[in-house]
Amino acid sequence: MSTGQHPLDPPVPRGPERPGDATPRASIRVAVPPDLRFLLPTRRRNGTPDIPASATDTVGHVVESVGIPLTEVGTLLLDGRVVPPSARALGRSIAVTARPRPQRGPTDPPRFLLDVHLGTLARRLRLLGLDVAWYPDGPDSADDALAARAAEERRVLLTQDRGLLRRRSLPDGALVRGTRVDDQAADVLDRFAPPLAPWTRCVACGGTLAEASADDVAAQLEPGTRRTYADFSRCTACGRVYWRGAHAARLEHVVAHAERVVAARRRSVSR
Ligand SMILES: [Zn+2]
Numbered sequence: 001m002s003t004g005q006h007p008l009d010p011p012v013p014r015g016p017e018r019p020g021d022a023t024p025r026a027s028i029r030v031a032v033p034p035d036l037r038f039l040l041p042t043r044r045r046n047g048t049p050d051i052p053a054s055a056t057d058t059v060g061h062v063v064e065s066v067g068i069p070l071t072e073v074g075t076l077l078l079d080g081r082v083v084p085p086s087a088r089a090l091g092r093s094i095a096v097t098a099r100p101r102p103q104r105g106p107t108d109p110p111r112f113l114l115d116v117h118l119g120t121l122a123r124r125l126r127l128l129g130l131d132v133a134w135y136p137d138g139p140d141s142a143d144d145a146l147a148a149r150a151a152e153e154r155r156v157l158l159t160q161d162r163g164l165l166r167r168r169s170l171p172d173g174a175l176v177r178g179t180r181v182d183d184q185a186a187d188v189l190d191r192f193a194p195p196l197a198p199w200t201r202c203v204a205c206g207g208t209l210a211e212a213s214a215d216d217v218a219a220q221l222e223p224g225t226r227r228t229y230a231d232f233s234r235c236t237a238c239g240r241v242y243w244r245g246a247h248a249a250r251l252e253h254v255v256a257h258a259e260r261v262v263a264a265r266r267r268s269v270s271r
Pocket of ligand 1: 202203204205206207235236237238239240
């Protein structure tokens with residue numbers, strides 16, 4: 001994963017600054033809304049840090065330097081005027097707004113790519129029918145490979161690594177909130193309000209499931225399973241067989257909760 005400066009470390013002076021560059025470093029005030037303040041270093045959680053900025057710094061750079069990836073930002077105001085992240089930070093204040101929800105992905109419905117640490121979330125989102133790519137440790141899980149694949153397949157990168165979200169080649173990304181998978185899933189569903197299709201995908205590989213008869217899958221089942229269950233499906237990609245088993249009640253609860261989160265976010269838009 002990313003190396004280098006931890007996002008919570010104090011910002012280092014930003015370039016480009018050449019030796020002998022006499023650009024004066026004025027300071028600029030960055031106003032951060034409450035829902036993004038958890039990203040600020042602890043000593044700056046009052047939400048309006050003063051940041052040294054030189055004439056060559058961009059607004060986007062200044063905002064990133066306080067710990068806020070631009071994927072989390074809705075609009076940027078420089079002295080009250082909306083500006084793109086590439087605008088020079090020549091002003092007295094930058095006001096940041098949080099990215100509006102639901103967020104539109106590069107495709108509709110959105111497809112996702114999860115970093116190596118979010119395997120449990122990947123399984124959860126697949127259970128709900130989302131198109132989720134996830135690679136366990138290996139070359140496909142390296143930062144460069146993830147960024148390239150996200151761009152190639154127009155997937156939204158989901159991660160908790162802010163350094164990864166600073167890659168300019170990403171089509172889009174989102175910093176996943178929460179440490180428990182329930183909270184992480186709720187955050188993603190609230191953020192994107194994607195259409196759900198529970199029980200249609202293989203949680204192991206993300207392939208689509210097709211109905212299968214007990215005879216079709218008999219060779220892959222223990223005799224007890226064959227006798228107890230009637231409804232089977234099989235992954236069209238990896239061949240794994242699924243049936244409604246002992247965890248069905250808990251999973252139904254998970255699905256029902258996910259549907260409520262998405263419905264609530266959609267209602268918030270239509271109001
Ligand atoms: Zn599969």
